[in-house]
Amino acid sequence: xxxxxxxxxxxxxxxxxxxxxxxxxxxxxxxxxxxxxxxxxxxxxxxxxxxxxxxxxxxxxxxxxxxxxxxxxxxxxxxxxxxxxxxxxxxxxxxxxxxxxxxxxxxxxxxxxxxxxxxxxxxxxxxxxxxxxxxxxxxxxxxxxxxxxxxxxxxxxxxxxxxxxxxxxxxxxxxxxxxxxxxxxxxxxxxxxxxxxxxxxxxxxxxxxxxxxxxxxxxxxxxxxxxxxxxxxxxxxxxxxxxxxxxxxxxxxxxxxxxxxxxxxxxxxxxxxxxxxxxxxxxxxxxxxxxxxxxxxxxxxxxx
Amino acid sequence: xxxxxxxxxxxxxxxxxxxxxxxxxxxxxxxxxxxxxxxxxxxxxxxxxxxxxxxxxxxxxxxxxxxxxxxxxxxxxxxxxxxxxxxxxxxxxxxxxxxxxxxx
Numbered sequence: 283x284x285x286x287x288x289x290x291x292x293x294x295x296x297x298x299x300x301x302x303x304x305x306x307x308x309x310x311x312x313x314x315x316x317x318x319x320x321x322x323x324x325x326x327x328x329x330x331x332x333x334x335x336x337x338x339x340x341x342x343x344x345x346x347x348x349x350x351x352x353x354x355x356x357x358x359x360x361x362x363x364x365x366x367x368x369x370x371x372x373x374x375x376x377x378x379x380x381x382x383x384x385x386x387x388x389x390x391x392x393x394x395x396x397x398x399x400x401x402x403x404x405x406x407x408x409x410x411x412x413x414x415x416x417x418x419x420x421x422x423x424x425x426x427x428x429x430x431x432x433x434x435x436x437x438x439x440x441x442x443x444x445x446x447x448x449x450x451x452x453x454x455x456x457x458x459x460x461x462x463x464x465x466x467x468x469x470x471x472x473x474x475x476x477x478x479x480x481x482x483x484x485x486x487x488x489x490x491x492x493x494x495x496x497x498x499x500x501x502x503x504x505x506x507x508x509x510x511x512x513x514x515x516x517x518x519x520x521x522x523x524x525x526x527x528x529x530x531x532x533x534x535x536x537x538x539x540x541x542x543x544x545x546x547x548x549x550x551x552x553x554x555x556x557x558x559x560x561x562x563x564x565x566x567x568x569x570x571x572x573x574x575x576x577x578x579x580x581x582x583x584x585x586x
Numbered sequence: 587x588x589x590x591x592x593x594x595x596x597x598x599x600x601x602x603x604x605x606x607x608x609x610x611x612x613x614x615x616x617x618x619x620x621x622x623x624x625x626x627x628x629x630x631x632x633x634x635x636x637x638x639x640x641x642x643x644x645x646x647x648x649x650x651x652x653x654x655x656x657x658x659x660x661x662x663x664x665x666x667x668x669x670x671x672x673x674x675x676x677x678x679x680x681x682x683x684x685x686x687x688x689x690x
Contacts, residue, residue, distance in 0.1 A: 341638050343659065344640075347641075359624070378642065378656075379642055379655075379656040379658060380656060381656075385683075405680050406678070407642070407679065410642075410644060410655065410656045410678060410679065411655070412646070412653065412678065449676070449681035450681060451648060451674065451676045451680060451681060451684045452676075452681065452684055453683050454681075455683050492682070493682070494680060494681060494682045550617035550618055550688075551617060551618030551621075551639075551641070551680070552641075553618070553639060553640055553641040553661075554616075554640055554641065
């Protein structure tokens with residue numbers, strides 16, 4: 283990237299707060315410290331989208347005794363953003379135990395988002411009954427109760443995938459053959475120059491196999507996505523930010539709105555991480571994604 | 587699918603109050619593991635899983651014989667095994683957690 287093209291990219295990548303920007307120049311994302319761009323802020327990229335994840339409504343243990351309050355705080359911050367998001371994605375674990383009253387409480391809170399559309403994909407905590415009855419009765423309409431679907435918004439092709447309903451003993455998340463066949467057909471009609479955003483609950487790359495932080499057949503999905511010039515993969519599940527760039531594909535996991543989890547391998551398993559109360563807000567948050575032509579920018583915000 | 591409510595398990599526990607708990611099967615779910623991972627019981631005995639983690643877990647048999655609801659920390663699920671065989675199961679929230687009940 284030349285200096286002048288970097289300057290051009292920075293001109294259209296302007297965000298407040300701390301985060302990482304990915305400038306796609308010629309389709310190759312280049313992570314840059316946001317601080318480097320701070321002095322060159324102009325108008326924000328449009329359109330932009332917000333991702334929230336892992337709200338775990340119903341959880342009430344020490345790691346966060348009031349997950350409704352932290353989801354409400356998330357919604358308040360999003361509603362107060364200078365730019366209204368085109369849509370909000372929830373990447374699953376809306377509830378903690380898949381209970382109807384947890385979904386009801388979550389829906390009531392989420393209805394306070396001042397955005398036109400909310401799209402959701404389930405986490406394993408949302409489908410504990412094995413069929414996701416409560417999740418799909420509320421969020422299944424867009425996919426005819428199947429969970430995976432696509433839509434176009436503001437020139438971006440969005441794909442919702444479900445990787446929490448095909449678990450095998452000892453295994454990772456999985457998409458399954460039917461969903462992968464559907465994905466191949468869905469993407470076949472999309473131009474390689476269209477920006478693509480894929481969202482699913484569990485990471486679509488293997489972050490830490492012993493804790494199930496990955497999707498066993500994600501490679502087959504990525505093979506279908508490789509021809510696109512700009513692909514952003516948004517996941518949750520691990521309650522912390524991990525990101526990776528592979529060719530034109532940027533992978534990113536969002537923070538939880540409920541409680542943090544330990545880093546990979548730290549302790550017996552991926553349970554709630556209790557931190558000092560004054561540290562909690564800084565470990566919860568949401569992510570934003572702005573896309574304009576070849577440029578995509580991801581930003582993570584905390585509740586602190 | 588057969589499902590035994592916790593109330594039924596409690597009633598069974600009362601019924602067998604004279605028998606030490608270890609006579610029927612007891613499995614602790616702790617630190618994202620089933621302990622013991624393999625438990626042997628006699629036909630007609632009831633196995634009780636108790637979640638000793640803060641994280642919720644489930645027990646779901648691979649052949650569809652039993653499926654618990656979510657057990658939050660401190661909650662239990664019981665199932666009576668009537669027929670001899672080996673019954674493998676997993677936690678549907680954390681599928682790397684697996685176990686087996688051997689019924690003689």
